[in-house]
Amino acid sequence: MPKRGKNPKRSEYLMQVIELCRMIERRGVDPFNVEIPDLLERMRQQFPDLKLPDELCLDAEALRDVASVIGLQGDWVKHLSSSLYVDSVLVGFKVRALSVRLLAHSLLKSWRPIVSMEQISKDELRSAVDYWNNLLPLHERFKVLRSQEVPTGSVDLDSLIRSRILSNKSFEELIGDLWRELLAKAGEDGAVSYWDLVRAESYEDTILRAYLTSFLISYGYSRVKVDPLKDEVLLLPNREPTPLSRDGGILSLPIPIGREFWRSQKR
């Protein structure tokens, strides 16, 4: 049996339907110009042949746009039946024929402008006075700015490492250390609870270890097993880094680490 591939004709037809519906919406033309039953019938006929996700998405999109046109038809009928219905050609003709003064007169006779006032409140006045009273004279302010100029200094590498701006180990070294730690903890069981690996004395260190663990998994140093019944996440370290296989599908596993949760885990 031949494998079904993407049929350009099917996709093309759906794209045409989408474009037509959007054009109707964009230009505001009569939505009854579209033969909705014919469109739907043809879409219905070709639906069983759609197999590829792209085609199915396109079909759903086309159906949504057809529904929008049906909505527009409803609005159109309501407008036609309302007292506001006037032919736009006639209005265009009138606009061109009437003088500027008569056009303005028409609006003035049907225009009830909003009345509003802008006023500064007592609170705003008070805060303005406070601001003014605390405002230093210009020469004082410049003095303050000048006094803030300090000579540039230097910071040594140790200070940056202490401040955690830099690390004395490379990223690969950090991951390697954590992998070895995971292997040691896993022992013969071959599995370690995620929290047993990630948990550290400080919250910041816990976040760092969780961050590194995510790379351990992405780089194939470890596998993950989720036990939904026990609500437990297990790490199964690989003896050799094994690249993730895309055939089986790759899942993302978000694990939130709130400070409260970290405290409870620490206890």
Added chain:
Amino acid sequence: MSDMRDKGDKGDEAASYARKVRRAAQMVLLQRHKRPGAKGWELKRTLGKQYMKVVELLNDELGKLGLEIKVLPEEGDVEPLTEEQRERASFFATLRDPAGTMEATAGLRVDDIAMLAAIVAYITSKHGRAQTKEVDQLLAGKFPRWRIEFGIQRFIRRGYLREDEEGILRLDWRSMVEIDQKSLLSLMLGVEGAKRE
């Protein structure tokens, strides 16, 4: 004794309503946000559950000055409004009768007003939406192109029109509150006949 107490209670109630009407007037008339007016939920929060009664009293008071309260429902909500829809709606004070003369034109010139009239009427006749290009063409015979562009941008800034990323113009909140579209259309279409008479 009980009569006196009744009168006292009624007096307190009247004073309370008078205070609330003044507060409601401040909320509706003094512009506090980008848009003038107040939201239903703001009025309810400040004036209490009976805020619509206070709004009615305020409407009566404003009527003496030739003003009235106008309620603009959120887009998609239709009259009669439910309590929830009313809380979402905006309340404005507008002139009770049409401006009529050039004195109340909010700083707009006669050219601008004519342009606004033409645009609002055209968009209304086009089921509430028209392409900016079409509107440009419509006005091209009457106004210079730079003036049309400037006018449309100005009406968008003031809340009379809004334009989406596809260049479709629609009437915005201020047109809905201030302009009686039905009256505008009938005046524009009947104005020549009326002049002949």
